Amino acid sequence: MGNLGGGEILVILLIGLIILGPKRLPEASKQVGKTIRQVRQTSRNFQAELEAAIEDPSIEEAARQKGREMLENEKKKNSYSDDANSSEDLHIESEVVKDEDIGHE
Numbered sequence: 001m002g003n004l005g006g007g008e009i010l011v012i013l014l015i016g017l018i019i020l021g022p023k024r025l026p027e028a029s030k031q032v033g034k035t036i037r038q039v040r041q042t043s044r045n046f047q048a049e050l051e052a053a054i055e056d057p058s059i060e061e062a063a064r065q066k067g068r069e070m071l072e073n074e075k076k077k078n079s080y081s082d083d084a085n086s087s088e089d090l091h092i093e094s095e096v097v098k099d100e101d102i103g104h105e
Helices: 006-054 057-104
Strands: none
Touching: 006 057
């Protein structure tokens, strides 16, 4: 039950005994146990379904294909921006060269 030690469980049981009384405590304990069991079972089922969905080859291939498309689009964006930056850099360099040539004359 998580990180509960013996002393902590004892305190919880004593509080339960005070609040519920000796007649209703066993019944309440059983109900809490059933609820915890159902939550754990639901959690296991959900985890198994999630793992099965992840391991589904068609879903996995679709995700891989989408990832490849995203990488290609990103590469295209980068190459376009690199080309634009290169032409802008060349334009700036040519302006600087012209200015330097004018200064030498």
